[in-house]
Amino acid sequence: MDNVAKLEIDGKSYSLPIAVGSEKERGIDISTLRQSTGCITLDESYGNTGSCRSNITFIDGEKGILRYRGIPIEVLAEQSSFVETAWLLIYGRLPNRKELKRFSDLLTQNEMLHEDLKFHFEGFPAHAHPMAILSAMINATSCFVPGVLDAYDPAKFELQAARLLSKVRTIAAFAFRKSRGLPIVYPKPAFKYTANFLHMMFSDPYEEYDLKPEVVRALDMIFLLHADHEQNCSTSTVRMIASSQANIFACAAGGVCALWGPLHGGANQAVIEMLEDIHRSGDDGSKFIVAAKDKKSGRKLMGFGHRVYKNYDPRAKIIKEQCDKMLRLLKIDDPLLDIAKKLEEAALHDSYFVERKLYPNVDFYSGIIMRAIGIPLEMFTVIFAIGRMPGWIANYKEVMDQVGGRISRPRQIYMGPTEQPYVQIDQRIKK
Ligand code: CMC
Numbered sequence: 001m002d003n004v005a006k007l008e009i010d011g012k013s014y015s016l017p018i019a020v021g022s023e024k025e026r027g028i029d030i031s032t033l034r035q036s037t038g039c040i041t042l043d044e045s046y047g048n049t050g051s052c053r054s055n056i057t058f059i060d061g062e063k064g065i066l067r068y069r070g071i072p073i074e075v076l077a078e079q080s081s082f083v084e085t086a087w088l089l090i091y092g093r094l095p096n097r098k099e100l101k102r103f104s105d106l107l108t109q110n111e112m113l114h115e116d117l118k119f120h121f122e123g124f125p126a127h128a129h130p131m132a133i134l135s136a137m138i139n140a141t142s143c144f145v146p147g148v149l150d151a152y153d154p155a156k157f158e159l160q161a162a163r164l165l166s167k168v169r170t171i172a173a174f175a176f177r178k179s180r181g182l183p184i185v186y187p188k189p190a191f192k193y194t195a196n197f198l199h200m201m202f203s204d205p206y207e208e209y210d211l212k213p214e215v216v217r218a219l220d221m222i223f224l225l226h227a228d229h230e231q232n233c234s235t236s237t238v239r240m241i242a243s244s245q246a247n248i249f250a251c252a253a254g255g256v257c258a259l260w261g262p263l264h265g266g267a268n269q270a271v272i273e274m275l276e277d278i279h280r281s282g283d284d285g286s287k288f289i290v291a292a293k294d295k296k297s298g299r300k301l302m303g304f305g306h307r308v309y310k311n312y313d314p315r316a317k318i319i320k321e322q323c324d325k326m327l328r329l330l331k332i333d334d335p336l337l338d339i340a341k342k343l344e345e346a347a348l349h350d351s352y353f354v355e356r357k358l359y360p361n362v363d364f365y366s367g368i369i370m371r372a373i374g375i376p377l378e379m380f381t382v383i384f385a386i387g388r389m390p391g392w393i394a395n396y397k398e399v400m401d402q403v404g405g406r407i408s409r410p411r412q413i414y415m416g417p418t419e420q421p422y423v424q425i426d427q428r429i430k431k
Pocket of ligand 1: 232262263300306307
């Protein structure tokens with residue numbers, strides 16, 4: 001196969017090299033395009049743009065494949081844990097026992113927040129959205145962590161990464177307790193990552209939360225399935241901020257903001273809100289499907305569709321099985337699950353969804369599991385953020401380790417007015 005693309009502009013021909021990835025993906029390398037042709041490319045919302053070369057995660061959207069550092073997501077979901085997968089994503093290979101223990105110990109040693117940070121939580125109103133608190137508190141925490149504002153240093157990176165990954169879970173749980181007017185529960189060093197999070201969320205000073213292994217496992221798997229997803233909106237945001245050499249906490253805080261939107265991480269909350277609406281209205285889902293197909297209705301089938309997956313989101317398949325298992329184990333009969341299954345069934349046989357290759361994504365069933373665990377709706381996107389942290393950290397590291405990396409700075413096609421005079425205020429047209 002010829003690895004050169006030919007481009008013709010105004011009768012002049014140009015050759016552009018084609019970069020080939022390890023999975024044989026091909027991308028036309030346009031890094032010299034403007035210099036040689038005077039033109040830039042235009043790709044609004046970046047559906048056709050490779051923003052970087054990356055070694056972290058591989059997705060084949062047509063075949064429904066997702067691999068972290070080459071390992072299929074199905075294998076990791078069955079055999080690994082969130083913390084081990086985090087190490088894999090960040091360092092590029094599976095850790096040995098010693099490395100895993102060292103990293104777990106670092107997470108434990110860094111689980112506490114500086115005591116003064118409690119006053120910051122008190123400054124938020126009771127109804128504050130936990131994603132706003134999470135983003136603000138990640139930045140605030142950096143002020144209490146020595147060395148965070150120093151330039152990136154590979155020797156200190158493991159500690160910084162562990163601090164961020166560990167503290168984000170404490171911040172998330174404190175944000176939830178604060179929003180409910182509940183006393184803060186400190187982390188317990190004896191508990192592992194996910195169990196510790198559940199403990200901080202749901203224990204009370206007078207009564208410890210009953211940590212059911214199946215619940216811990218289900219939440220750990222949700223974290224793991226969200227751990228990375230290559231150049232999505234929030235990860236691209238993290239890489240963009242990192243390219244300016246900002247610190248790891250600033251990059252993660254930006255990632256949280258990008259994730260918040262309902263078209264990205266906010267979709268898991270939007271799915272449950274949609275299912276609740278359908279349930280309340282007495283619809284079995286069929287009326288909603290009609291509305292979701294009508295652009296004028298302003299409705300979408302939340303939890304369906306994906307920019308990259310045009311077959312089936314492999315994470316959705318794992319989550320759906322986990323969801324059935326969890327509800328059976330906890331003996332929960334959730335009418336929203338029945339509605340979700342009916343919606344899925346109807347959509348999979350509806351030409352609108354079939355022709356547009358719209359399938360359930362990771363968010364379609366994850367909310368039902370989180371509801372069953374007792375995680376409140378407004379915390380769903382926070383759970384996604386905790387899960388995505390290893391991916392953001394791995395991408396941050398990849399940007400910082402790049403030799404000769406430049407600041408990310410896209411260009412634009414300007415469509416505004418051409419040069420015009422400044423009109424004095426008295427001479428401007430009155431409206
Ligand atoms: N319900 C109804 N129609 C849809 C939906 C949907 N959920 N998703 C896409 N479409 C339509 C869209 O209107 C367009 O129709 P047409 O060709 O007639 O104009 C067509 O399908 C192609 O969609 P698109 O707009 O090109 O898709 P996109 O790549 O821009 O957006 C998406 C991807 C995930 C933002 C979108 O599918 C969506 O809004 N889904 C619902 C929100 C959601 O579940 N988001 C979570 C994504 S997975 C978690 C994550 O990674 O963040």
